[in-house]
Amino acid sequence: MALVGILVMVVGLMLRWNTLLVVVLAGFATGLGAGFSIREILGLLGSFFVENRFMSLPVVLLLPAIGLLERFGLQERAAGLISGVSHATAGRVMWVYQALRQAGSMVGLTIGGHAAMVRPLVAPMAEALAQTGRAPLPRQLSHRIRAHAAAAENWGNFFADDILVAIGPVLLMKGVLESAGVSVGVVELGLWGLPTAAMALLLAAWRFRLLDRDIARWRASGSPTECGAKEKQAP
Amino acid sequence: MWRQGEAGPVKLLSSEVFYVAAGLGLIAVAVRLLRRAGTDGWTGVLFYGLLGLIFCLGPHLPSEWVGGMVVALVLVLTRGQIKPPVPAAAETEFRRTSAARLGHRLLVPALLIPLVVLSAGWLLPRIRGEGWRMVDTKEANQVALGLGCLAGLVAAMRITRAGPRTAVDEGGRLLLTVGWALILPQVLAGLGGIFARAGIGELISQGIGAILPMQWAWIAVVAYCGGMAMFTVVMGNAFAAFPVMTLGIGLPFIVRQHGGDPAIMSVFGMLSGYCGTLMTPMAANFNLVPALLLELEDRRAVIKAQVPFALALWTFNVLAMGLLVFRR
Numbered sequence: 001m002a003l004v005g006i007l008v009m010v011v012g013l014m015l016r017w018n019t020l021l022v023v024v025l026a027g028f029a030t031g032l033g034a035g036f037s038i039r040e041i042l043g044l045l046g047s048f049f050v051e052n053r054f055m056s057l058p059v060v061l062l063l064p065a066i067g068l069l070e071r072f073g074l075q076e077r078a079a080g081l082i083s084g085v086s087h088a089t090a091g092r093v094m095w096v097y098q099a100l101r102q103a104g105s106m107v108g109l110t111i112g113g114h115a116a117m118v119r120p121l122v123a124p125m126a127e128a129l130a131q132t133g134r135a136p137l138p139r140q141l142s143h144r145i146r147a148h149a150a151a152a153e154n155w156g157n158f159f160a161d162d163i164l165v166a167i168g169p170v171l172l173m174k175g176v177l178e179s180a181g182v183s184v185g186v187v188e189l190g191l192w193g194l195p196t197a198a199m200a201l202l203l204a205a206w207r208f209r210l211l212d213r214d215i216a217r218w219r220a221s222g223s224p225t226e227c228g229a230k231e232k233q234a235p
Numbered sequence: 236m237w238r239q240g241e242a243g244p245v246k247l248l249s250s251e252v253f254y255v256a257a258g259l260g261l262i263a264v265a266v267r268l269l270r271r272a273g274t275d276g277w278t279g280v281l282f283y284g285l286l287g288l289i290f291c292l293g294p295h296l297p298s299e300w301v302g303g304m305v306v307a308l309v310l311v312l313t314r315g316q317i318k319p320p321v322p323a324a325a326e327t328e329f330r331r332t333s334a335a336r337l338g339h340r341l342l343v344p345a346l347l348i349p350l351v352v353l354s355a356g357w358l359l360p361r362i363r364g365e366g367w368r369m370v371d372t373k374e375a376n377q378v379a380l381g382l383g384c385l386a387g388l389v390a391a392m393r394i395t396r397a398g399p400r401t402a403v404d405e406g407g408r409l410l411l412t413v414g415w416a417l418i419l420p421q422v423l424a425g426l427g428g429i430f431a432r433a434g435i436g437e438l439i440s441q442g443i444g445a446i447l448p449m450q451w452a453w454i455a456v457v458a459y460c461g462g463m464a465m466f467t468v469v470m471g472n473a474f475a476a477f478p479v480m481t482l483g484i485g486l487p488f489i490v491r492q493h494g495g496d497p498a499i500m501s502v503f504g505m506l507s508g509y510c511g512t513l514m515t516p517m518a519a520n521f522n523l524v525p526a527l528l529l530e531l532e533d534r535r536a537v538i539k540a541q542v543p544f545a546l547a548l549w550t551f552n553v554l555a556m557g558l559l560v561f562r563r
Contacts, residue, residue, distance in 0.1 A: 003438060044302070143536060
């Protein structure tokens with residue numbers, strides 16, 4: 001019966017209802033299906049909402065500073081700064097950002113974030129490099145670059161977690177295994193993350209190179225509109 | 236700010252301070268939106284006001300009340316829309332001249348934030364003595380982040396010579412750009428909690444275990460990694476998927492039946508879950524909030540940019556696990 005919640009979610013998202021509404025309805029459907037009272041369901045929603053305020057903290061607390069700096073030209077400054085670097089391309093800047101991000105999270109440091117780094121610095125730098133000396137980027141291409149900048153942050157954030165210094169996931173893994181009576185070493189758990197971390201950098205290089213190639217194609221072609229059409233056909 | 240932990244030593248600085256600060260900021264945005272309520276409607280005012288209250292008072296209210304307030308937030312949003320501000324044409328020109336005038340000084344606060352976050356995150360948990368400590372180790376990250384943001388804001392206000400009202404308005408502008416998606420991660424966490432309590436994961440992992448022919452070791456590996464990714468897509472969180480899939484599929488089949496190494500299995504399993512995170516709107520804070528923050532028309536644009544990478548890396552994880560996990 002509890003699975004009815006997943007059904008609600010699938011149907012709601014397919015009908016393109018407001019995502020928040022779908023999630024809350026799915027929560028109620030699951031809870032009622034499993035025999036909880038409305039009061040219990042509200043209690044769970046409330047306690048998890050409060051417990052997870054940290055998820056919104058980096059957005060809410062950062063925005064005044066970032067907004068203020070943007071108002072006074074931070075994005076323009078970041079764009080100007082990178083334009084002077086030779087051999088820099090949009091893809092390379094994002095790859096370097098991801099590599100730094102991975103290096104940080106390898107030792108348990110969180111440097112970066114979508115609000116702190118991607119919107120004010122990484123995305124404007126990449127866009128500026130893509131359009132140097134040219135007409136404004138076609139909207140589609142510019143949005144694709146921004147989406148890749150967000151992806152660089154996620155890839156860098158996820159795939160070098162805790163390799164050298166165990167904080168989050170490694171301790172979780174150890175805890176779960178130990179609860180089932182299996183003991184493993186923290187160091188071992190960390191180091192086995194290395195192959196995937198290296199692979200993530202390689203795959204990112206592939207994705208960013210493809211993006212750079214499309215940017216180069218646009219720069220070579222004369223009119224931005226023509227390339228806009230090409231953009232659509234690309235898978 | 237003096238708070239007594241339940242059993243541990245006294246902590247001087249609590250992350251709650253920064254939640255209250257964030258809540259007050261949200262309420263300030265709601266107050267500023269009051270001026271435009273006539274034209275833009277009351278949705279934004281009610282949404283940010285109520286959300287600010289939850290941020291400030293959340294831990295002191297009964298959780299059913301907070302749950303009711305969350306449902307109220309969602310209902311407010313279904314009745315109306317939060318309108319993102321339209322940038323004025325004059326602003327672009329102002330930004331350009333100001334960027335030229337302020338030069339590199341503009342970058343100082345932006346770089347100061349991560350610097351303070353890093354150093355405070357390292358330093359604060361180390362400041363402690365007999366019976367007291369500066370911060371709770373578990374909260375060190377949030378406290379460091381809060382201090383970094385505060386330092387960044389002060390520096391930004393000094394460099395731009397802007398007042399607090401401008402800071403609220405500019406922060407509010409970005410907040411409106413993110414809109415309702417701001418609370419989606421927190422609401423999804425609630426759904427995850429309900430799923431977990433209702434035993435959804437056990438149902439799914441038992442289903443997979445019963446259907447697939449687990450006597451083949453590689454099938455077990457694919458089922459475990461696939462289960463991690465799929466369950467993460469549903470829950471939006473690999474940490475939630477890990478215990479369920481590991482206890483339901485990983486340990487019984489890969490480790491006990493086929494003699495696989497539990498450490499190797501866990502690592503590649505968790506990383507397979509992360510590949511799922513890259514592909515789901517349920518991981519709203521990684522995929523949806525950034526799309527809105529970067530003002531992308533297509534809310535799925537970040538996910539679309541990530542899917543080929545995620546599928547390739549998932550395949551790599553499966554192959555790596557299959558080749559490495561049984562070597563002993």
